[in-house]
Amino acid sequence: MPELPEVEVVRLGLAEHVVGRAFAAVEVRHLRAVRRHEAGPDDLAAQLVGATVLAARRRGKYLWLEVGRPGDPDPRALVVHLGMSGQMLVEAPDAPDEKHLRIRVRLREPDGADGPELRFVDQRTFGGWAVEPQVEVDGVALPWPVAHIARDPLDAAFDLEAAVTALRGRRTELKRALLDQTLVSGIGNIYADEALWTARLHGRRPTDKLTRAQARAVLEAAEGVMRAALVQGGTSFDALYVNVNGASGYFDRSLQAYGQAGRACSRCGTAIVRETFMNRGSACCPVCQPAPRARRR
């Protein structure tokens, strides 16, 4: 599943292979892929064709391409969310269509020559594209659908102490808060479990009972595990294929909790247990991460 590190790898690939090129044609092959673009697929295509990709940006798990004319003071944003299975591929036009190809873009080179294709492939169709205006939030231009998303831990302007305060100000369970993109963005189910394991905290701990040190520890752990994943994921994409599949080698080698149910905790040897939480799987060490005694609700 693409979480922040995977999305950043995609952004890097798009910055290298798509920025500077223009949209020559857009073909929407699955309506659900543009469901968040309220004006519909024809409008989406009309807004993109002829525009140049000026930049590739990201906040949390949201990715967007700034599109407009070069020097445009107020470019629009092509907002891309990969959902659970989305991929952004840059390929030769004669490459065979993927089974789950949802949107095809023919790119044009700055000199007018035909360029490669940009393809949005998405098996489960949780992802999608939308063209949106940008608004200013905290002095930064953000596409409208991203305006409510908090800064992520890899953002240069991320304020850890403010995030600690905000986390402790919630009255909910810790894992739910970590997954709340309006509090801290970029953390999904996998990295939440990893961060909780690293900080030795159980996901059901009430946020308002955490010490500042505990809240800081889990947020720093989230940052650390995502940086480590980015280092590994960032090394694995090749020139023309902007892979994006989340399933980087990181998952196999370095996970301590997620997907490790039944295996020994690398700290204490106790078997990792799997629980259901928020209709999702959660994995933790029952010894290193004791569950809170009483649960209100």
Place this chain on the structure above:
DNA sequence: TAATGGTCCTGTTTGC
């Protein structure tokens, strides 16, 4: 207002 639980999707895995 904030918290919470259900829902959308489809390929894969599990279980009878």
Place this chain on the structure above:
DNA sequence: TGCAAACAGGACCATT
């Protein structure tokens, strides 16, 4: 062996 049910989960939305 074959089929059905369970599972995966980020974001959104209605409800409390």
